[in-house]
Amino acid sequence: MKDLYDSQREMRKLRKAAMQRGVIAILDVGTSKIACLVLRFDGAATEPQAEGIGSMAGQSSFRVIGAATTRSRGVRFGEVEAMGETERAIRTAVQAAQKMAQVRVDHVIACLSGARPRSYGLDGAVDIEDSMVSDGDIGRVLAACDVPDYGPDREVLHAHPVNFALDHRSGMSDPRGQIGQRLTTDLHMMTVDATALQNLYFCIKRCDLELAGIASSSYASALSTLVEDEQELGAACIDMGGGSTGISVFMKKHMIYADTVRMGGDHVTGDISMGLQVPLSTAERIKTFYGGVVATGMDDREKIEIGGDTGDWEHDRRTVSRAELIGIMRPRVEEILEEARMRLDAAGFEYLPSQKIVLTGGASQIPGLDGLAAKILGQQVRLGRPLRVKGLPQAATGPAFSSGVGLTLFAAHPQDEWWDFDVPVETYPARSLKRAVKWFKDNW
Amino acid sequence: MRPLAERRPRGSLKDPAPSKWRYRWQRWMLTPGIKAGLRIGTPLAVIGIVAAVWFSDADNRTALTARIDALKSEFQHRPEFLVTSLRIKGSDDRITADIERIVKIDFPISSFDLELEEMRRRVAALHSVQEARIKVADSGALEITVIPRVPVALWRTGDNLRLLDQNGIFTGALASRAERLDLPVIAGEGAGAHIEEALAIFARARPISDRVRGLARVGERRWDLVLDRGVRIMLPVENTMAAIDRVIALDAAQDVLERDVAVVDLRNANRPTIRMTNAAAVSYRRAGQTGAEE
Numbered sequence: 001m002k003d004l005y006d007s008q009r010e011m012r013k014l015r016k017a018a019m020q021r022g023v024i025a026i027l028d029v030g031t032s033k034i035a036c037l038v039l040r041f042d043g044a045a046t047e048p049q050a051e052g053i054g055s056m057a058g059q060s061s062f063r064v065i066g067a068a069t070t071r072s073r074g075v076r077f078g079e080v081e082a083m084g085e086t087e088r089a090i091r092t093a094v095q096a097a098q099k100m101a102q103v104r105v106d107h108v109i110a111c112l113s114g115a116r117p118r119s120y121g122l123d124g125a126v127d128i129e130d131s132m133v134s135d136g137d138i139g140r141v142l143a144a145c146d147v148p149d150y151g152p153d154r155e156v157l158h159a160h161p162v163n164f165a166l167d168h169r170s171g172m173s174d175p176r177g178q179i180g181q182r183l184t185t186d187l188h189m190m191t192v193d194a195t196a197l198q199n200l201y202f203c204i205k206r207c208d209l210e211l212a213g214i215a216s217s218s219y220a221s222a223l224s225t226l227v228e229d230e231q232e233l234g235a236a237c238i239d240m241g242g243g244s245t246g247i248s249v250f251m252k253k254h255m256i257y258a259d260t261v262r263m264g265g266d267h268v269t270g271d272i273s274m275g276l277q278v279p280l281s282t283a284e285r286i287k288t289f290y291g292g293v294v295a296t297g298m299d300d301r302e303k304i305e306i307g308g309d310t311g312d313w314e315h316d317r318r319t320v321s322r323a324e325l326i327g328i329m330r331p332r333v334e335e336i337l338e339e340a341r342m343r344l345d346a347a348g349f350e351y352l353p354s355q356k357i358v359l360t361g362g363a364s365q366i367p368g369l370d371g372l373a374a375k376i377l378g379q380q381v382r383l384g385r386p387l388r389v390k391g392l393p394q395a396a397t398g399p400a401f402s403s404g405v406g407l408t409l410f411a412a413h414p415q416d417e418w419w420d421f422d423v424p425v426e427t428y429p430a431r432s433l434k435r436a437v438k439w440f441k442d443n444w
Numbered sequence: 445m446r447p448l449a450e451r452r453p454r455g456s457l458k459d460p461a462p463s464k465w466r467y468r469w470q471r472w473m474l475t476p477g478i479k480a481g482l483r484i485g486t487p488l489a490v491i492g493i494v495a496a497v498w499f500s501d502a503d504n505r506t507a508l509t510a511r512i513d514a515l516k517s518e519f520q521h522r523p524e525f526l527v528t529s530l531r532i533k534g535s536d537d538r539i540t541a542d543i544e545r546i547v548k549i550d551f552p553i554s555s556f557d558l559e560l561e562e563m564r565r566r567v568a569a570l571h572s573v574q575e576a577r578i579k580v581a582d583s584g585a586l587e588i589t590v591i592p593r594v595p596v597a598l599w600r601t602g603d604n605l606r607l608l609d610q611n612g613i614f615t616g617a618l619a620s621r622a623e624r625l626d627l628p629v630i631a632g633e634g635a636g637a638h639i640e641e642a643l644a645i646f647a648r649a650r651p652i653s654d655r656v657r658g659l660a661r662v663g664e665r666r667w668d669l670v671l672d673r674g675v676r677i678m679l680p681v682e683n684t685m686a687a688i689d690r691v692i693a694l695d696a697a698q699d700v701l702e703r704d705v706a707v708v709d710l711r712n713a714n715r716p717t718i719r720m721t722n723a724a725a726v727s728y729r730r731a732g733q734t735g736a737e738e
Binding site: 070088089091092094095098099102103104207208309311 | 462467474
């Protein structure tokens with residue numbers, strides 16, 4: 001159980017080292033693009049102490065000094081498929097970002113969107129030793145969680161203690177120092193395919209970079225797009241990426257569920273390509289320029305030049321009405337949203353007190369998507385953009401960058417995870433010494 | 445059928461990714477140490493190389509040193525730094541003449557060319573000078589301030605008369621005693637080294653000072669006080685002052701020194717001895733015989 005988290009602990013240490021050095025890179029390896037942001041940490045955060053301004057989630061402590069995006073290659077469904085291609089794409093992005101930042105980065109925090117995440121809700125209970133909850137008790141109760149058999153080829157990516165309960169009082173975020181007898185905890189654990197994780201790890205390693213942290217992109221994009229009260233009261237973030245659509249449910253500022261639909265904007269492009277008999281690049285261009293999901297009468301009259309370079313005049317001068325294009329796109333978008341709805345239903349999203357749904361990601365920019373999503377997902381749907389961080393270029397503020405921006409918050413202020421607490425003392429030989437001391441104390 | 449439209453040139457289809465080594469090279473160049481080294485080191489290296497090439501030519505080197513020398517002398521010979529006259533303070537004519545003989549300067553001269561310390565040492569080395577200070581004073585005068593040695597005694601050695609100061613240091617010579625009648629005379633080998641003792645004896649013998657002619661050092665260990673009429677008072681090595689007091693007391697009580705004595709020998713404190721002059725001894729003997737006959 002312990003050695004499972006050693007790599008995560010190592011990454012936390014590397015993250016600390018990077019913070020000390022002051023420069024860390026963010027790498028969002030997506031299916032359609034790879035984004036790299038270079039952050040500079042300026043020591044202590046200069047918190048604005050004005051009325052009505054909160055802690056800003058620690059984002060005032062860093063500044064984005066380099067940003068670069070490149071077309072992703074060798075990635076499908078958010079998983080690395082061709083290592084060499086992906087490595088080259090990562091190198092392109094990192095080099096451009098470094099050039100903009102004029103500084104060398106050695107540590108990188110990455111996210112991956114695919115790799116078939118699976119969520120588990122765990123709970124553990126333990127009796128308090130000294131009637132006051134200490135750090136060791138937190139570690140013990142986390143270790144007491146009943147870990148399911150999630151399979152040999154899977155790896156734990158996140159393990160957030162979501163809730164603590166002391167005796168009959170529940171809903172505590174930090175029970176340390178409180179008096180009680182029995183401490184119980186709820187833990188959200190997320191596992192992903194070990195091979196996908198390994199592949200990404202090796203791609204980054206081969207770019208001479210050290211992995212200082214890894215997160216699920218659905219978690220990261222929820223961090224940047226959900227506002228504070230949405231995170232507190234309960235909300236779902238649907239990150240519609242190129243190859244996969246990430247879903248994460250937040251409650252009491254903790255992720256309680258995450259999943260991925262293995263469909264995204266690239267599939268819409270593929271449909272257009274097949275339906276209109278055009279190459280993928282043309283289909284992508286047509287989608288971004290003329291795409292939509294709600295047809296109006298006006299769209300019948302709008303003719304779109306499809307183009308082509310076969311030399312056949314009839315073939316190269318084809319036109320298609322926008323209504324036809326919408327007719328191709330809409331079923332696929334509906335399918336994606338319905339799939340997401342199914343996942344949310346399976347997770348019991350309807351039992352949350354607030355059922356806000358936030359759509360983000362590059363594919364959420366399709367015009368009219370909010371109207372369509374409201375029909376499928378319910379009325380509380382909004383389109384989300386990532387929150388603003390210092391120094392982020394205008395080009396990187398769109399919804400396609402929500403997971404990248406979320407990773408910057410993850411880098412600045414990671415939430416406590418299982419591996420941030422000490423291993424319980426029972427496993428150390430120090431335990432016997434402690435017992436001897438206790439025996440002396442009791443008898444003399 | 446091949447497309448009629450013009451294809452894109454091959455160059456634009458190039459892989460945008462940097463090669464592995466190019467990527468590494470760029471990262472190496474962005475390493476803070478390398479960056480700073482290049483930013484500072486490159487200009488320094490360029491300057492160093494240019495300077496080295498320029499200096500490797502002997503003509504350049506000589507031209508540079510000549511130019512520096514010219515600038516230096518031009519600066520040093522500005523009128524502000526010129527010394528035009530010599531001013532000597534606190535000395536008498538003889539010492540002034542000596543100093544002028546030693547310090548031979550062709551005025552005007554730049555104050556940078558003056559070896560003040562060397563000059564001061566040479567002036568201070570004069571016998572008659574106890575201390576000398578030299579400075580370049582205002583209005584371009586080289587000012588030498590001298591504290592001359594004050595002679596306190598004369599030391600007769602053979603035919604010479606030497607002037608000695610308080611520390612027994614020779615300050616000058618005299619042709620005749622008459623030039624400095626105010627100074628006491630000492631004589632004898634090694635007398636110059638005990639000038640303080642001699643002065644103390646003279647001071648003690650003040651009641652009979654009108655008769656004192658001088659002090660003679662005997663055997664380099666004790667003094668003879670020489671009075672007029674050839675009277676010698678032989679003083680002991682120890683308790684010299686007490687012996688002088690004794691002589692003065694004897695003189696006051698019995699007018700010993702007024703009598704016809706040649707030597708008052710006080711070397712043995714228990715037994716002061718008086719030696720009469722030959723004439724006195726003869727007349728004394730004669731008087732004794734006469735008295736006996738009577």
